[in-house]
Structure formats: C-alpha cells, structure tokens
Amino acid sequence: MTVIDLRSDTVTQPSAGMRAAMANAPLGDDVYGEDPTVNRLESELAARLGFAGGLFVPSGTMSNLLGLMAHCARGDEYIVGQQCHTYKYEAGGAAVLGSIQPQPLEVQADGSLDLEQVRAAIKPDDFHFARTRLLALENTMQGKVLPLEYLAAARKLTDEHRLALHLDGARLYNAAVKLGVDAREITRHFDSVSVCLSKGLGAPVGSVLCGSEELIGKARRLRKMVGGGMRQAGLLAAAGLYALDHQVERLAEDHANALHLADGLRDAGYRVEAVQTNMVYADLGARAEALKAFAAERGVRLSAAPRLRMVTHMDVNRTQIEQVVAVFAEFNRQ
Numbered sequence: 001m002t003v004i005d006l007r008s009d010t011v012t013q014p015s016a017g018m019r020a021a022m023a024n025a026p027l028g029d030d031v032y033g034e035d036p037t038v039n040r041l042e043s044e045l046a047a048r049l050g051f052a053g054g055l056f057v058p059s060g061t062m063s064n065l066l067g068l069m070a071h072c073a074r075g076d077e078y079i080v081g082q083q084c085h086t087y088k089y090e091a092g093g094a095a096v097l098g099s100i101q102p103q104p105l106e107v108q109a110d111g112s113l114d115l116e117q118v119r120a121a122i123k124p125d126d127f128h129f130a131r132t133r134l135l136a137l138e139n140t141m142q143g144k145v146l147p148l149e150y151l152a153a154a155r156k157l158t159d160e161h162r163l164a165l166h167l168d169g170a171r172l173y174n175a176a177v178k179l180g181v182d183a184r185e186i187t188r189h190f191d192s193v194s195v196c197l198s199k200g201l202g203a204p205v206g207s208v209l210c211g212s213e214e215l216i217g218k219a220r221r222l223r224k225m226v227g228g229g230m231r232q233a234g235l236l237a238a239a240g241l242y243a244l245d246h247q248v249e250r251l252a253e254d255h256a257n258a259l260h261l262a263d264g265l266r267d268a269g270y271r272v273e274a275v276q277t278n279m280v281y282a283d284l285g286a287r288a289e290a291l292k293a294f295a296a297e298r299g300v301r302l303s304a305a306p307r308l309r310m311v312t313h314m315d316v317n318r319t320q321i322e323q324v325v326a327v328f329a330e331f332n333r334q
C-alpha cells in the first residue's frame with residue numbers, strides 16, 4: 001500500500017533529477033567559503049529576491065533565528081503574530097538564544113497583523129521599555145497569502161518607526177505562484193527574508209536567509225555560533241538549486257489539488273475552510289483521533305487535530321487526492 005501523507009509538505013522525497021544534481025555537484029568546505037554550489041545557491045537566490053547576500057542554513061528555524069538576532073540586540077523587542085512560526089513553533093529561540101523579547105499580537109483571519117495594533121504596540125523611546133526593533137510577518141501564513149498592498153502598508157509603517165521588517169517566507173514561492181507574480185514583488189518590501197527549500201519546493205534539507213551584505217555578515221558569525229556551519233554542504237545546496245530551477249511553477253498543481261480536496265470533502269459533508277494555496281483546514285471537532293486511525297488503516301496519514309490541517313505537495317497526485325476524499329466519505333457514512 002502506498003502511503004498518502006498529508007501531514008506536511010516537508011515529507012517529500014528528492015526527485016530523480018534532484019538526486020542526480022546532488023550526486024554531481026562540485027563541493028568544497030563551506031566554512032572556508034569554498035563550496036562552489038553553496039556559493040551559487042546563496043548568490044543566485046539573493047539576486048532573484050533582490051538582496052545583496054544570502055546564507056544557506058540547515059533549517060528555517062535557524063534562518064529565522066539568525067535573521068532576528070542579526071537585526072536585534074539583547075533587550076530589543078520584535079512584534080510578531082501569536083500564531084506565527086517564529087513565536088510559537090521555534091522553541092522560543094529568539095528569546096532564549098537572542099534575548100529578544102517577543103511582542104505577540106493576534107493574527108487576523110486573513111493571516112495579517114492589524115497594522116493599527118502593530119503601531120500601538122511599538123514602544124516609545126523610554127528606559128522603562130524594551131526597544132522595539134522589528135516587525136516579523138509570515139507569508140504564506142497557514143496557507144493564506146498576504147496581499148501586496150498590505151506588504152506596502154507594513155513597509156510604510158516600519159519606515160515611519162524605523163523598524164526592520166523580516167519575512168518568514170518558508171512558503172514564499174507558494175505565495176508568489178498563487179499571486180502570479182515574481183517572488184521579488186513580495187520580497188522587495190522586506191529587509192530580510194527566510195526561504196525554506198524543504199517545504200513545497202521538495203529539497204530534503206535547507207533554508208536560505210537573504211538580506212544586506214552587513215546583515216548576512218552578522219548572520220554568518222551567528223550561524224557558526226549556533227553550530228550551523230556545514231562543510232561539503234553543496235550536496236544539499238544542489239538540491240535547493242534544482243528545486244528553484246525545476247520545482248517552483250509546479251506548486252500551482254499543489255494548489256489545484258488542495259482546492260480539489262477541499263471541494264471533495266465539502267461534498268462529503270465536512271466543514272472546510274476556504275483554500276488559497278496548498279493547505280486545507282477541516283473542522284473535525286472530537287472526531288479527529290478516530291479519523292486519523294481510520295485513515296491510517298487505509299493508507300492516508302493525517303495529523304490529529306480538531307482543526308485538521310492537510311497539506312498537498314509533489315508526492316501526492318490528483319488520483320491520490322480522490323482516494324483521500326473517498327476515505328473521508330466512507331468515514332462519514334459509518
């Protein structure tokens with residue numbers, strides 16, 4: 001039985017073309033700056049996104065951490081969504097390792113932060129307060145795409161208050177493909193961007209932090225500090241380069257599959273949230289555990305949460321989406 005895994009877009013296996021690119025990549029010691037493939041990935045992605053520098057790191061968690069630490073000093077504060085990855089799902093790293101105080105705000109239904117709430121949360125220059133230094137946004141945010149006009153407004157606000165603006169762009173390319181724009185139309189509003197190669201892009205490992213030369217210089221020192229300096233890392237960077245060249249446009253298929261899944265589940269009687277990119281959220285309530293077990297017996301791997309998240313990716317095709325719908329329909333009939 002082939003398992004259909006909808007828990008995350010991190011579960012993809014490297015494609016045959018990607019494995020070949022990895023096997024043939026020229027390598028060197030990247031801590032000495034001598035890995036040509038890492039250097040190419042860093043400079044190419046930075047150039048594509050409109051930044052002077054890039055830094056290849058093992059994970060999106062590290063990429064965000066280094067970005068926040070490069071912008072903020074000990075005792076500084078960053079404003080972030082309560083439900084955002086850097087605040088909620090990175091083990092509190094910015095606070096623990098960077099001594100950066102988070103100021104979390106509730107995320108709105110469309111995935112954005114209310115900019116008036118952001119403005120109100122910016123601390124005046126007064127020794128009672130932490131120094132507000134940065135606003136962090138996430139795009140896509142739980143599968144939702146932040147509108148370009150919103151990004152422009154966030155940039156205007158951060159300029160007015162001399163804050164840096166960081167993007168957790170783990171799924172930046174899902175947002176760009178959905179909007180039908182060059183990713184640069186999104187990233188041009190930001191001082192730094194973290195991009196995951198290991199989500200929908202399908203690489204096995206790795207993220208890239210992009211920013212100014214100065215910021216990336218600081219981040220490179222921090223990467224060494226937290227143990228993220230890797231040696232013949234071009235083996236991994238080659239997968240990222242392959243993904244950027246061959247596996248970006250196909251994200252549209254994942255989005256179409258997510259829409260198809262959502263429609264099918266609605267027809268089968270489920271309450272499903274509106275879909276924008278590759279994430280489908282269904283309201284399972286107390287039935288989540290039972291559904292997870294039922295689906296597992298039929299080859300479908302799900303997370304178990306009352307608000308169930310299903311993520312489409314390159315290792316799930318349209319036929320398999322229809323199998324998933326059939327399993328959900330059967331569960332509803334029992």
Ligand SMILES: *Cc1c(COP(=O)(O)O)cnc(C)c1O
Pocket residue numbers: 058059060061062064085086138168170171196198199207
């Ligand atoms: C996955 C993810 C990250 C980074 O995750 P890693 O597993 O550390 O690579 C960061 N932000 C968001 C929104 C993510 O989905």
